[in-house]
Amino acid sequence: MKAIVQDVYGSPEVLRLTEIDMPAVGEGDVLVAVHAAAVHPGDAFILAGVPYVARPAFGLRRPRVGVRGYDLAGRVETVGSNVQRFQPGDEVFGWTTTGSLAEYVCVPQDNLAPKPANITVEQAGAVTVSAMPALHALRDAAKVQPGHKVLIVGASGGVGTFAVQIAKSLGAEVTGVCSTRNVDLVRSIGADHVIDYTREDFTRSGRSYDAILDNVEAQPLSAVRRALAPGGTLVLNSGRGSRWIGPLGRWAKAGVRSLFTRQTLRPLLQRENQQDLVVLKELIEDGAVTPVIDRTYPLSDAAQALAYVGAGHARGKAVVTV
Ligand SMILES: NC(=O)c1ccc[n+]([C@@H]2O[C@H](COP(=O)([O-])OP(=O)(O)OC[C@H]3O[C@@H](n4cnc5c(N)ncnc54)[C@H](OP(=O)(O)O)[C@@H]3O)[C@@H](O)[C@H]2O)c1
Known part of the structure; x- marks a missing residue:
């Protein structure tokens, strides 16, 4: 073959x-x-x-x-x-x-x-590879509930386009962060608000979110935390980083900071499973999620x-x- x-x-x-x-x-x-x-x-x-x-x-x-x-x-x-x-x-x-x-x-x-x-x-x-981490980040790690304010950084990417739709299906008010050329795309998949990162820095907007899924991690942890509500959850999901240790340095820093704050700062460690494949199939067939x-x-x-x-x-x- x-x-x-x-x-x-x-x-x-x-x-x-x-x-x-x-x-x-x-x-x-x-x-x-x-x-x-x-x-x-x-x-x-x-x-x-x-x-x-x-x-x-x-x-x-x-x-x-x-x-x-x-x-x-x-x-x-x-x-x-x-x-x-x-x-x-x-x-x-x-x-x-x-x-x-x-x-x-x-x-x-x-x-x-x-x-x-x-x-x-x-x-x-x-x-599978993109929707399942989005599901695990929002439903399991951040425990998103109806009415929660959720921020998806990298909303136009493989994970982000699923995350926006899954967060909406969980009843959240969703803000997507993307570049100018992707604003219409992110709005079209259901984001209530869109922040164009080439024009506005979400860490300095003064708004705060119950959950942030950061698929890019372009901003320092200390800056992203300014946009996270007290008691909120930041899920780190970028695999990018140094050639030697990838994202491990950022993850370690998040783990240590988590010990001294009410905010939860955690990396997403992915484990595919068939049960959630069926959950995704149902979300797609219900029309809540479209790849x-x-x-x-x-x-x-x-x-x-x-x-x-x-x-x-x-x-x-x-x-x-x-
Ligand atoms: N935990 C897991 O198991 C798991 C699974 C899959 C993926 N991942 C990780 O998740 C990350 C994202 O994956 P992906 O498939 O979504 O990547 P992707 O498809 O490459 O998407 C990245 C998106 O981020 C946007 N972007 C770039 N810079 C940005 C910024 N500063 N602010 C906001 N958006 C920005 C890009 O759009 P523009 O270029 O227009 O800005 C692009 O649409 C990767 O690092 C990957 O390793 C983890």
């Missing part, structure tokens, strides 16, 4: 489209013909092998998993003997840790849910998709179609 493979760490040029063996299907596995696989900043980090502190997990000298891509949507080809929930022909979406930029992936059945009926396969392939697709690329241009997302200016999701 065809796949996008990386033998060494580096820039998107190290990616090559090549033939690899079909994966073996275990008893609890589902073989999926991939139709769409979104890429996200995390794929770009593994491509480059940064931060170095993550190399024991990524692979010390070269990536442990050669095929990039995490999100997926497609059709079930075959199932293992212990799989009851899916059968050949089912349309599914979910995630894989073995690389989705390929014609086929083999995943445990718990990594999948039926594709939401009302969206395209490209949209379905763009959900925003920025661009699509054929599999042969996956390196361009990675370069685009790695630059940090996506408007919603970049999706590779297979």
